Amino acid sequence: MKTISASPRGRVPWVLLVPALLGLAFLVLPLAGLLIRTPWPTMGTRLAQPEVRDALGLSLFTATLATLVCMVCGVPLAWLLARVSFPGLRLVRALVTVPLVLPPVVGGVALLLVLGRRGLVGRWLDSAFGITLPFTTAGVVLAEAFVAMPFLVISVEGALRAADLRYEEAAATLGASRWTVFRRVTLPLVAPGIVAGGILCWARALGEFGATITFAGNFPGRTQTMPLAVYLALETDPQAAIVLSVVLLAVSVAVLAGLRDRWIS
Amino acid sequence: MSLDAHLVVRRPAFDLDLALTAAPGEVVALLGPNGAGKTTALRALAGLAPLSAGFVRLDGTDVRALPTELRPIGMVFQDYLLFPHLSAVDNVAFGLRCHGARKGAARDQARDWLSRVGLSGCEAKRPGELSGGQAQRVALARALAVRPRLLLLDEPLAALDAHTRLEVRSQLRGHLADFGGVAVLVTHDPLDAMVLADRLVVIESGRSVQEGPPAQVARHPRTDFVARLVGLNLYRGFASGHTVALDPGITLDAAESLDGPVFLTFPPAAVALFRSRPDGTPRNLWRTRISMIERHGDRIRVHLDDPLAVAADVTAAAVAELGLIEDSQVWAAVKATETHAYPA
Known part of the structure; x- marks a missing residue:
């Protein structure tokens, strides 16, 4: 068995080792506790309950849809940030990352003010098209996309910046327009970055709580996603909360496994 | 196809000012030490580096205002830049597709070009599976397939080992002889320049310091750089x-x-x-x-x-x-x- 030390630069100082182990325990113990307290024998029946199934289904559906929305707008946005220089570029990049640091509840309030029935845009959507977004499944998708898009944009922009520009130049010398270059050269070259960004974005959307409950509310079957169901179940049926939590944990681990090549090693 | 260019590229620490002409069918080699501006000159001809002043006339028409993709050029890059996600045949077909050929027709022509450079049987290989010499020939086929009027080659042999280089050099010489347009070749290797080019343009610090047929330049060097080379x-x-x-x-x-x-x-x-x-x-x-x-x-x-x-x-x-x-x-x-x- 290997022992700690053995580094050629001498022993690991305990002032670093002790807090490091404390931190590790702090991160791992709650998850272990969750697994220990899980009612494994009744897991199957609890998962089959309609409320759980609805919440899980809704979460997967909205997170996937939100990721698609983020892809359609986020990849071109990342391209714009990485490939086109325009005045205010740095400001735009800063604005894109705001939802990353903004408390999600604030995002939900902001969405409500703009897209709510009496909001700046929502009022017009309501009167002209009869479309209401708040407290609907579409609202869930919007709330999740708002919070998750920066993850995709930043990841894809990084991939675009790391990609060798000269391939795009080579394509141009062969007569490819910028759109053709993007479609046939850039996109395939940064595909791994887009996939990684998409998974990250999807995971963030799946876990979204604050913006969703503020903008879309908490209606079972319509806007009650997994995180909302966990929070609600904790007060009425703690066992159910644990089961739902374990499912979310499993999904997170799966995401991590999917990204291991890019983010961990 | 003739070339008449005056390339002026000004950058903070660098200044290129080069007059370059070539008759139809002529192969011109830009020869010079590293950092002399050879590649910048090539990129300016391709439209990849913007001109600060000057012009690029092909058959008398100034293409300076045209973006790269609209210029009648083909370019072979130093490390070839074959698209890693495309097979050899699709790399060659890429330019043909961009010029409006249908997928099947483009592939047929691309296969034809690959056999012309002696690579029949390598159609399905990805760039990562090709040897250096094969990749160089795919890059040449890709550039020639779009039937350019101006062929630009940036250190086309620099990435090859000595043995492959000998073989590829003589093949390249044959392809350049068959090519009807103007070819501009950048190299820092005097042997490549002597073997491949009809005319040498020696560049130092962004300026042409000597021009002429290879034999004359070799016999009558006018700068220390050329004298050392020969x-x-x-x-x-x-x-x-x-x-x-x-x-x-x-x-x-x-x-x-x-x-x-x-x-x-x-x-x-x-x-x-x-x-x-x-x-x-x-x-x-x-x-x-x-x-x-x-x-x-x-x-x-x-x-x-x-x-x-x-x-x-x-x-x-x-x-x-x-x-x-x-x-x-x-x-x-x-x-x-x-x-x-x-x-x-």
């Missing part, structure tokens, strides 16, 4: 008849009779070294100092300085017999028949 000692001097006075106060006799400012060259092998002053009074004899001795192929290169910096090639036996060591004094002599002068 292996000649080069000096500036002032001729009165056969006698040329060089800067450090030495006069040498040349084979040619000229008057006025001249360049003077002689090959290192034409220099003879003596321990003591040789008998008789040969012309072109001076006393000098050995600054460095090094191997140079199967010969020994002796560097002389003070008063004149000279490279002399002697045999290993001569070094031993004469007891040549660094920092010692010797007599150097050059035959007048191997000393050539030409107007500066």
Whole structure:
């Protein structure tokens, strides 16, 4: 068995080792506790309950849809940030990352003010098209996309910046327009970055709580996603909360496994 | 197709100002040391580097305002830049598709081009599965497939090992001979330039310092860079008849009779070294100092300085017999028949 030390630069100082182990325990113990307290024998029946199934289904559906929305707008946005220089570029990049640091509840309030029935845009959507977004499944998708898009944009922009520009130049010398270059050269070259960004974005959307409950509310079957169901179940049926939590944990681990090549090693 | 270009690219630490012309079918090599601006010139022709001033006329039409994708060019990059996600045949078909060919037709033509460069059977291979020489030929096929009027080659052989290079060089020469448009080739290897080009343009610090057919440039270098490349000692001097006075106060006799400012060259092998002053009074004899001795192929290169910096090639036996060591004094002599002068 290997022992700690053995580094050629001498022993690991305990002032670093002790807090490091404390931190590790702090991160791992709650998850272990969750697994220990899980009612494994009744897991199957609890998962089959309609409320759980609805919440899980809704979460997967909205997170996937939100990721698609983020892809359609986020990849071109990342391209714009990485490939086109325009005045205010740095400001735009800063604005894109705001939802990353903004408390999600604030995002939900902001969405409500703009897209709510009496909001700046929502009022017009309501009167002209009869479309209401708040407290609907579409609202869930919007709330999740708002919070998750920066993850995709930043990841894809990084991939675009790391990609060798000269391939795009080579394509141009062969007569490819910028759109053709993007479609046939850039996109395939940064595909791994887009996939990684998409998974990250999807995971963030799946876990979204604050913006969703503020903008879309908490209606079972319509806007009650997994995180909302966990929070609600904790007060009425703690066992159910644990089961739902374990499912979310499993999904997170799966995401991590999917990204291991890019983010961990 | 003819080329008439004046390329001016100004950057903070660099300045290119190059006039470049080429007749139909001509292969022009831009030769120069690293950082001289060769690649920048090529990129300017392709539209990849914006011109600060000047023009790029193809058959009299200025294409300066055209973006790269609309210029009738083909380009072979130094490390080929084959699209890693496409097979060899799809790499070659890429440009044809961009020019409006349907997928099937583009593939057929691409297969045809691959067989022309001797790569039948490699169609399905990804760039990662190709050898250096194969990748180079795919890159050439890809550039030629769009039937460019101006073919640009950036160090096309630099990434190959010595053996492959020999083979690919002679093939490239054949393809360039068949190519009807203008080809501009960038290289820092004089051999590539001599073998492949009809005309050399030597660039140093963003300026053309010498132009001409390879044989003439090799015989009559006009800068130290070219002289080093072709292996000649080069000096500036002032001729009165056969006698040329060089800067450090030495006069040498040349084979040619000229008057006025001249360049003077002689090959290192034409220099003879003596321990003591040789008998008789040969012309072109001076006393000098050995600054460095090094191997140079199967010969020994002796560097002389003070008063004149000279490279002399002697045999290993001569070094031993004469007891040549660094920092010692010797007599150097050059035959007048191997000393050539030409107007500066």
